[in-house]
Amino acid sequence: MRKQFAWLWKNMDAPFRRRHVIALCVCAFTCLLLLVNPALSQRLIDDVIVAGNPKPLLSILAVMLVVKLGREGLRYMMVIFLEKDSQNVVFNLRRRLFSKMQYNDMAFFDTHRTGDLMTRMSADLDWCRHFLSYIDYRIIDAVCTFLFATIYLLLVNWKLTLLLIIITPILLLITKFFSRHVRPRFVFMREKLSEMNTAAQENIAGNRVVKAFAREEYEKERFEQKNQAFMDSHLRINKLWLTFFPIIELLVNAIQLVTVFVGGLFIIRGELTPGELAIFTGLSWAVSNPMRELGNLINDLQRFSTSAAKVMELYYGTPSIVDAPDAVAHERMQGKIEFDHVSFRFDTKPILTDVSFSVQPGQTVAVMGPTGSGKTTLIHLLARFYDVSEGAIQVDDCDVKQWKLSELRGGIGTATQDVFLFSDTVEGNIAFGDQSLTQEDVMDFARRADAAEFAEKLPEGYDTIIGERGVGLSGGQRQRIALARAMAVRPGILIMDDTTSAVDSETEQYIQDQLRHLPYECTKFIIAQRISSMRDADLILVLQDGKITERGTHSELLAKRGYYWQTYCLQYGIPMDEEQSTASGSNSAVGAPAAGMGV
Structure with a gap:
């Protein structure tokens, strides 16, 4: 608990620490x-009521009222300070934490659920x-109230006070036993909360899939x-x-019974005045109430401890992929790429x-190849979302590390x-990677990605909010905006991972032509x-089972009659059992139409 409080204290700004x-x-x-006020009540009873002297009455009542107000x-000022201090910590x-997540590597997001x-x-x-605004002050309030009341009661009558507090060790033992058993249950409850939030987040994000398959009832039950x-x-x-609450309540109420019964006997024996008994009856709650609250405070402390541990894990987590101490500064990337005997393993x-x-x-x-052959992994390694297990990747003759x-x-x-796509305007999404783009630049890259025509027809043109993840746009329209966004940063390396899979052949030809005439080299x-x-x-690479099985130009790969040639035949409707010479296959390939069906 001390570590967690020190961690919160470190994240509180200096002025707020002083106020706290x-x-x-x-x-x-x-x-x-x-x-x-209990001390004044003693005077009110002994000096006014019992003695029959009304003179001090108004002054005693006035002082009691001033003290109360x-x-x-x-305490009102205290609550305001605590609330502002706690909000400052949570803000920081x-x-x-958000900044931490921005710089965490892909492996972190692979192992942590969004809902969690x-x-x-x-x-x-x-x-x-809640700890800073309520729990910590309630602990101090309970401890100070118990200590101050106990010390004062000891000064009034130590015998009766000892009888009242003799129950305290029993309550402490019960509380310790309860605390030991409640913590693992709070950890378990925290996991169930995370699972519930994850299920809700996935359902909201995938609501269109749920509706497309009419799985509302299934999701509801899940x-x-x-x-x-x-x-x-x-x-x-x-x-x-x-289970423990009735025992605690019984012991707390026993304190009040002891106060009335034993206090009455002390008055009869002349060891206590009626005013002093009023002090005990007025402050017996100050001894018993902290005991009553102890269980609730432990509940809150255990829940805070469980939650803080989860936040601290995220706070102190460090990404495995960071800038090397001797990282080299570069100007514009030229785009030279070299994979040198690269191997990569994910969880062995x-x-x-x-x-x-x-x-x-x-x-x-x-790069082409069957699903799961490692095509997308290549670009993840190139951008250093993951580090290679063996070998090296160089960009512009410099290791990516x-x-x-x-x-x-x-x-x-x-x-x-x-x-x-972000819930932003069309212009905002295209200019996401370069906020310095002018309106003309945005429109130019939208034109090159064949996104200008439909963007201009939107209700507010490029200022139209396209909605979360591009809701309201077709798959091809989203792909074209994404392509415009990638081109707009004027990269040294432009990666297109199935970028035109959702567009028609005519649009694909237009985009390919625009890619050949970009206003920069890449x-x-x-x-x-x-x-x-x-x-x-x-250069065309064919990946199969994580290995390059074919490489070369279009004509060279057709001549090899391998995976590339088979894919070519399937897309252009050429029977693969026909005997064709390598030359004729290459010539027909060159003369074949550019359009084709995706597989």
């Missing part, structure tokens, strides 16, 4: 003020705020299971608390094995088949299954 200390001191002082005013934490991360950024952070599991875990904690599973090839600046390399990540990734423009890295998308590439 003042607020907690005010809390302790207001606990001390609680003793004033002053105490409430101080949320900002730093959202829970850490919301519910778990809120418990950190969420119901997660919701039920979370509720059951919560009820198990409450059930544990309710081999994805790529001994991949080697090189591309000169301005050339076009195309020696590049600054911002310069390496800033020099690569990527457009993928699985397009993610190396093009094309991943596709359409022959028409890669036939003009300077």
Whole structure:
């Protein structure tokens, strides 16, 4: 618990730290003020009522009223300070956690569910705020109230006070036993909350898929299971608390019974005045109430501890892929690429094995192969989303590990088949990678990606909010905006991962022509299954089971009669059992139409 408090304290700005200390001191002082009115009540009973002297009555009542109002005013100020301090900490934490996530590597997001991360950024952070705004002052309030009241009662009558506090060790033992058993249940409940949030997030993100397959009832039942599991875990904690609660209440009420019964006997024996008994009856709650609250405070502390541990794991986590201490600064990326015997394993599973090839600046390399052959992994390694297991990747004759990540990734423009568009305008999405683009630049790159025509027809043109993930646009329209976004950063390497899979052949031909006449020089890295998308590439690679099985130009690969030739025959409707010479196959390939069906 000490580590977690020190961590929160570190994330509180200096002015708020001072105010937090003042607020907690005010809390302790207001606990001390609680003793004033019971002391005045003694005078009211002994000096006014019993003695029959009404003169001090008004002055005693006035002082009691001033003390009461002053105490409430101080506590109001204390609550305001604590709330502002806690909000400052949560603001700083949320900002730093979001920044942390921005720079975490792909492996982090592979192992953490979106719903779990959202829970850490919301519910778990809120418990950190709750600790600073409520739990810490309630602990000080309970401890100070108990100590001040006990010391004062000892001064009034030590015998009766000892009888009242003799129950304290029993309550502490019960509390310790409860605390030991409740923590694992809070950890379990936190996991169930994360699972429930993950299920809700996935359902919202995939609502179109759910509706397309009419799986609303199934999703409803799946969420119901997660919701039920979370509720059951919560009820198990409450059930544990309710097991101890009657015992605690019985012991707390025993304090009040002892006060009245034994106090009455002391008055009869002349060891206590009626006014002093009023002090005990007025402050017996100050001894018993902290005991009553102990269970709730432990509940809150355990829940805070569980949540803070999750947030701290994210806060102190460090990405494995960072800038090397001796990283080399580069100006504009030229686009020379070299894979030197590259192998990559993901959780011991081999994805790529001994991949080697090189591309000169301005050339076009195309990669094709069956699903799961490692095509997309190539571009992930090139952009250093992951580090290679063996071998090396060089860009402009410099190992990617020696590049600054911002310069390496800033020099690569990527457009993928699985397009993610932000809930922003068309212009905002195209200019996402370069906020300095002018309106004319945005329109020019939209034209090159064949996105200008439909963008201009939108209700507000380029200022139209296209919605989360590009809702309202077709797959081909989203791909064209993504391609315009990739081209707009004027990269040294332009990566197109099945970028034109959702567009028609005429649009594809137009885009390919525009790519040949970009206003800057760049190396093009094309991943596709359409022959028409890669036939003009300077180098075509065929990946199968993570290995390069074929390489060469379009004509050279047709002559080899391998995977590329088979794909070509399937797309252009050429029977593969026909006997064709290598030459005729190459000649027919050159003369074949550019259009083709995707596989």
